[in-house]
Amino acid sequence: MKMTSIALGLALMSLNAFAADTPTPPDAAKKPYVVKAPHGAERQDEYYWLRDDKRENPDMLGYLKAENAYADALLGPLKPVQDKLYEEIVARIKQDDASVPYRERGWWHYSRFEAGKDYPIHARRKDAPGIDARSILAANEAADFNGEEVLLDVNVLAAGKDYYAVGGRSLSQDNRLLAYSDDTNGRRQYTLRVKDLQSGKTLPDTIPGTAGYAVWADDNKTFFYIENDPETLLSTRVKKHVLGTDPKDDVLVYEETDDTFYMGVGRTRDDKYIVIGLDSTVSNETRYTPAAAPGAFQVLAPRARDVEYDADHHGGRWVIRTNADGARNFKIVTAADNSSSRKDWKDWVAHDPQVYIEEIELFDGHAAIAERSGGLERVRILKDGGASEYVKADESAYSMGLDANPEADSPWLRYSYTSLTTPATTYELNVQTGERRELKRQPVPGYDPANYVTERLWATARDGTKIPVSIVYRKGFEKNGKAAMLQYAYGSYGMSMDPGFSVTTVSLLDRGMAYALAHIRGGQEMGRAWYEDGKLLNKKNTFTDFIDVTGFLVKQGYAAPDRVAAHGGSAGGLLMGAVANMAPDAYRVILSQVPFVDVVTTMLDPTIPLTTNEYDEWGNPEQKPFYDYMLTYSPYDNLAKKAYPATFVGTGLWDSQVQYWEPAKYVARLRDLNTGSEPVVFRINMEAGHGGKSGRFRRYREQAEMYSFMLDRLGVGK
Incomplete structure (x- = not known):
C-alpha cells in the first residue's frame, strides 16, 4: 500500500527537518497487461506500460522525474551527512x-x-x-x-557532455595510430575513432554501434572490430576496416548466428594470430588468422555443448585452458600450431578437483597460473622444466591476481595484491632470482591499515555447506551484538567477489560498523562446483546462503539483529530483491543498484539485450520447468503484502544491461504491497547507464547519498 504522509513522517523521525512537510511518494498508474508464455502460462503486469525502448513516453518520463523529486525531498535533510561522506571519501583519493x-x-x-x-x-x-x-x-x-606523449586527454573529450566514457584503446603495431572508442550515454554502444599520434589529428574513419575495441593487423592500416546488432545490442558480426575507406563498405569476416554467444577479438601472446573468441555460458569456440596476412578465420576446435576453452599462442604452440574430459575445475592442454580439433590436445597441467584454474599467462621459459583453492586466490609460477612455486600472501583474506604483463620475454612477473585493509598494491617478482619489489601501493591520504582488522570466517548454510565470509572492522570493535553492519554479495555468472580495499568502506568502519563480504554460491570462489550450485535450478542457494551468512554473523555478535543492511547491484540486485522477499525481518535496509528484478518477463523476451546469452545462467522460461522455478524467486513476482525493510533502489535510464523499467516496475509494486512504514527511495540517473555517472568522482556523490540513507535508517552516528 502507499504510505500516507503521516505514516511516512513517523517512519522518518530522525529526519527532523521533515516535521512540517513530509513528501508523499509518487503513485504510478496501473494499466492491465497480460504477459504470456509459449506454454500457456499468463501473469498480470499492471506496470508493464513503464517500458519504453525509445525512452520518450512523456507519462513514463514524468513518473521517473516524480520519483527523483520525491528522493530529493525525502533525502534533503540528510544532505549534510551526504556532503560529509563525500568529502571523506574524496579526501582519501590522491587527485594527481x-x-x-x-x-x-x-x-x-x-x-x-x-x-x-x-x-x-x-x-x-x-x-x-x-x-x-x-x-x-x-x-x-x-x-x-x-x-611524455599524451595519447588521449579524456577531460578534453568529455567537456560539455553529461556522460562520457572511453572504451577500448588499441595501438597499431608501429605505435603510430590509436584506435579508441567512446560512449556518450552509458548504453555501452561505442563509436570507434582513430587518432594519428604523429599529427595529433583524428582521422575521418568513424564507426558507430560497436562493442568498443579494435584489433590491428600487421599492415598498420587494417583493423578488425565487432559490430553490435542495433536492436538486441548483441555482438554479432566481425568486420574489417581499411583506413581511408567508407565504413559502410567494411567487409564482413564473420557473423555469429547463435544468439546465445558473446563475441570478442584479440591478438595472441606472440602476436602471430588475430583471434575471434566466441563465448556462451557453457561452451566456447576460437577462430584464428595470421596477423601478417589476415584471411579466412580457421576454427581451433569446434564448439561443443558443455565444453569450455580459451586459447593463447606462444612458443610455436597453442596453450588452452579447458574443462574438456570432465576437468570441472579446468586443466591446461597444448596443441600444435596448425591444430583444428580437440583430438590434437595434449595435457600439460592436470585437472585438480580442489584447485580451480582461472587464467594462464605465458612467458619465455615459464608460465604464471592464476588459481583458486580454499576460497582464496593464488598465483603459481610453472617453469618449463616442471618446477613450480607459489607467490606468497601476507593475510588470511586477500585478493591476488596477474597484472599487466605484455612482454613475454621479461623475467619479471607483475601481480596485484589487496585486502579489505590493504590498499591495492602492484608487485613484480623476478622469476629467475626470486627478488620481489613493490612498485606502488594505492595512496590513501589519512588512512592507516594498522587501525583495521580483517578476518576470514566460515558460515554454515542450511544445507550444511560452509560459506566463506570476509569481514573487516576498526580496531576496538566489540562483538557484543550491538553494532551496525553492511553485508555485500553478488553470486552470479561465476563472478567471484574477492576481498579488496575500498575508500568508501572506511567511512563506515570509522563510524563503528562492520563490513562483510559473503562469498555465496553462484560465484566461483570455491571452484566451478560453487558456480554450478548457484545457477539454473539451484539458483535459490545463492539467496539462502546470503541469509544464512547474515544469521551467522548476528549470532557471532558482529551485528545487532535489527541493524543489518544488505547491498547488491545488477544480478546482486536480484539477490537483494529475493532476500527482501524471503527474509524481510533479517534486514533493516536494502541497497539495490541497477537490480535485475523482473526475471521471468525479461527472460521471456529475446529482443531485450543479453536475454538469449543467458539462458544457460537462469534457464529459458519458454520451457515450463524453468518458468515455474524462476517464478518462485523472481523479486517482482514475489512481492507480497508484508512489511519490507527501508529500501534504496538506483538505476540509469540508458542502462542496456538491466533496463530501467525493471526497477521502476518493482518500486511501483513494492509501494502497493508494503505494509510497513520504512521508506522506499528510487533514484534514477537520467543521463547514465549500468555503471552510473561517468567521471572519477561523480559516482562517489551517488554512493554518499545512498550511504547517508543507510546510516540514518541504521541509527549510525553522523
Missing part, C-alpha cells in the same frame, strides 16, 4: 595520481589524473636507458612531464 607504467613495443604506457579533474589522461614515454616504471612514477609524482 598515476597508474604503474608498463612497457610494450619500446614504450612505457600509463594513465594519470590531474587534481580537480574527473577523467584520466592516457600517456606514454619512450623507453631509454634509466627509464623504467619507478622512474616514471617518480617523475609523475613530481609533475615532471618532460618526454
